[in-house]
Amino acid sequence: MRKQSRNGEQAVRDDRFPPMLFGVYIGVLFLMSGIHMGLLVLFDKMQYGEMVQIIVPILYWAVVAIGLTLYTRWKIRSTYEEPMHQLAEATERVANGDFSVYIPPHHRADKLDYLDVMILDFNKMVEELGSIETLKTDFVSNVSHEMKTPIAIIKNYAELLQMGNIDEEKRLEYAQSIEQAASRLSNLISNILKLNKLENQRMDLDMEVYDVCAQLCDSILQYEELWDEKEMDLEVDLEDRAYIYGDRSLLELVWNNLISNAIKFTDQGGRISICQESEEDYVRISVRDTGCGMDAESIHHIFDKFYQGDTSHAKEGNGLGLALAKRVIELMDGDIQVISRKGEGSTFTVTLPAAGKEETNEPH
Incomplete structure (x- = not known):
């Protein structure tokens, strides 16, 4: 049978x-x-x-x-x-x-019985457990590394502050360094907690219809001082309005991450382009920069937790921003893609479902 x-x-x-x-x-x-x-x-x-x-x-x-x-x-x-x-x-x-265990099934694929299926499921379970164990090991290692640096900075400058022979200018400089390291540590912990909640779907989504163009403008203005400081050209091409159905606060994290990354990895005098276009069912937002770009290996891992293409960690960051952004977009039934070439810059494109016409008539 x-x-x-x-x-x-x-x-x-x-x-x-x-x-x-x-x-x-x-x-x-x-x-x-x-x-x-x-x-x-x-x-x-x-x-x-x-x-x-x-x-x-x-x-x-x-x-x-x-x-x-x-x-x-x-x-x-x-x-x-x-x-x-x-x-x-x-x-x-x-x-x-x-977790290297593998049991071969006793019959060919076209003659499987229930015990063969149980063995195949067992092999799949072991493979998944092995992947989870590897991820857990990498996670602990990466968290330890990312926490170690700001803690060491805080400790070193705190020791320097205790010295009695430093002037007021140095004291202020050391205090600012401690504040920056503490902020970095706080952001790391906050992102870990957010990512954990999103991955385990324990965060309640506050879904609403709102104008994403207005939100993009607000996010761009937050970084005005940074792109002015690096003398960058900023090109913005947005519609007057584009309504989507999503969690406003979570998507703000996505835009802030993409824009801040574009500024961070683009050299002095570079160019950043932020474009938005609407189709019948989707709204598409692209953030393009003329920065350092990425090789194929970096593109493959760019959305992994704690992955940083800059292995020297010369650029400030903890490798959680894009992993967090990808998970947020997935929860909104959207998609994020990246196109990049080494030395020629990167383009991140986010596609989100557009709000229905009957919904956009509601005041927000």
Whole structure:
């Protein structure tokens, strides 16, 4: 008997003893019965004694019974016991922290039964556990590294402040350095908590229809001092209004991150372009810069937690901003893509569902 697997893509047998096996048993018993009748006729024709005619059939059926019992025992062992022992041993290894375990299924992909499916699910589970363990190790390592630097700065400058022979200018400089390091540490912890809540969907979304163009203008103005300081050209191409349905405060994090990254990674006198366009069902926002750009490896990992293409950590940051932005956009049923070439700059494009026409008529 066969039934559909859980993903509905292929049929899976729901038994490991096929009906044909019982046909084999019946056929063997019929054959043995025929041989038994033949022996009785032979003994009668050869005029053997009664004892022979009684003892020989008993021994004959004893051999048949032993043979069938041994065959049944072998079949049960190979069909059930060995796979279950193998699975039990693998489970014990996983429980002891070995995530390199792999159990091969016992049948081909077109002849899978429920035990094969259970083994495949077990292999997938172990692979996922291994990935989680790797992520956890990387997470702890990266958090430790990112926290270590500002803590060391705070400690060093606090020791310098305790010295009695420093002037007021130096004292102010040290205090500002401590404040910047504390702010960096606070932002790191805040982003970790936000990302954790978003990934575990424990943050309540405050969804509303609002004008994203107005929000983009506000975000751009926040960084006016920075792009003036670096003498950058800023090109802004926005519609008068574009309404989306999303969480205003969370999407503000996205725009602030993309704009601040564009400024941070663009050299003095560079150019930043922020464009927005609307389609029937979507609103698309692009942030383009003429900065250092990224290679293929960096693009592949740019949305990973704590990943920083600048391995020297010369640029301020903790590698959580883009991971946080991607998760926010996913929760809004949107998408974020990046196009970049080393030395030629980067373009981040965010696509979000547009609000329905009936919703945009409501005052906000």
